[in-house]
Amino acid sequence: MINKLIKKIQETEAHLCVGLDPTLKFVPEQIQKETFAAYGETLEGAAEAVWQFNKGIIDATYDLIPAVKPQIAMYEQFGLPGLCAYQKTVDYAQEKGLVVIGDVKRGDIGSTSAAYAVGHLGHVQVGSKKLAGFHEDFITINPYMGSDSVNPFIDICKEEKKGLFILTKTSNPSSGEFQDRLIDGRPLYEWVGEKVADWGRDVMGDGYSYIGAVVGATYPEQGKKLRKLMPNTYILVPGYGAQGGKGEDLAYFFNKDGLGAIVNSSRGIIAAYQQKGYEKYGPENYADASRAAVIAMRDDILQALAKRAG
């Protein structure tokens, strides 16, 4: 799957994924009106609104992008109906040929991680059958519990040729509270980064491992260090745009081959129509605004890469 992701990145020249993290305040009123008319002001109505919204964005951008990253929390907030919308979104994005990175940040003791791995990336044994649950292509996971909580995910990645992005240095302001604490003179995130590189060695695609890392765009210096520490690790970079990460900061997350990082933007793309510079689209053309924002982001990253290369 890492090979497929890289191939799609090269074809589209878009080193980015679209974060499908809808909250109702991003969903244009006309969509909410319609779905509430059909389902009432219920979790089902909200979930249908979110799904319609996502579908519009996928339809308007799928030819330009390699991947989408739905954040499952934004669906879990609407309970079971929300998770149905998550599943529909995963299915539809895959139908459109996109790689799906499920941002689920799971992680638990071994036997429990195995259940998450099976449910999200693998197949569960039911009687004589092996059945897939959510079937994303990649998922994000949390390393706090250590190797035996990570290994079951890696085992399933091997079997299914799927991938992981493991939290290493996260994009949020207080990520340093534990992640930056020094252990034998080096911050925790470096120890985690080294482990991520270790874990990935055994599960290599053509040039990069199936096992990637999450490093926030908001921490370019740390990104630079981690890039060197994990040369064969693909880095998923959240925090571009709304969280403050800029194109020029991103160059450090890439290798000299012009690969090695995929930058996520959520609000900046899916709610572009509510933002400066995209007013002309209006809520009825929200998906066209998202398309324009994808193009701008693609070019911003390409420019940063060209600048570094030149």
Add this chain to the structure above:
Amino acid sequence: MINKLIKKIQETEAHLCVGLDPTLKFVPEQIQKETFAAYGETLEGAAEAVWQFNKGIIDATYDLIPAVKPQIAMYEQFGLPGLCAYQKTVDYAQEKGLVVIGDVKRGDIGSTSAAYAVGHLGHVQVGSKKLAGFHEDFITINPYMGSDSVNPFIDICKEEKKGLFILTKTSNPSSGEFQDRLIDGRPLYEWVGEKVADWGRDVMGDGYSYIGAVVGATYPEQGKKLRKLMPNTYILVPGYGAQGGKGEDLAYFFNKDGLGAIVNSSRGIIAAYQQKGYEKYGPENYADASRAAVIAMRDDILQALAKRAG
């Protein structure tokens, strides 16, 4: 909710919760046969088997116990139908008066944690309505991303009078890989424990905070240290039984008031009928075996507490 949990612990004299973590290998064959006959060998069939199994255990034990702790991974492995079984289990346990600790180990950047918090403990705004999603009473969360990933959960706990258990020192063998690393001479789990106590100060019940910690039964020495560091923090103690934790080790997790810890057992109770000493029950009476195992565990803990007090 922490007050309710403590009241129920005192009424039942059971410092324990039953981990409703079903995998199909724990579910007696007759139940699987029936549900596969009705739904086929499908995710729906597996989910229905899991739900029937849980219902049997709740019916056989609810008068003896304060709480159940369903591990959501065991349901997510069966995709959406599995999560329907999770929801039914939460609903049914609450109907029976039990406190429900959703073992979900979520945690993300602020806005995303807020969505998880709303979906599991709070209410989400949908048009003019505020609707509850999974509505557990407590959930577990992961602290790796720091305060701004934890605070949205605490905010919802304040609003809804619900609670958290925050991973501090987990029960799995490789939990030490990051959690035991020394930072300024003290292991990471102590720094996390101190933060948990801090976070909890603002959200106090009568004697204990709404904000608890997870500390594995498999690490009694660390439990002893953390108990002192977090005097008003309720500790959720996984790892009893199948993972190797013993009754005598548990005394250290309690305060002198005989409170302060709730011990979880999953396999040891829900799959008791498959274990030594419970053979006489057989798969058809699996729920009675669970009841007997609850009584044995309750008494094991009470004995350990009495021994320490005497």
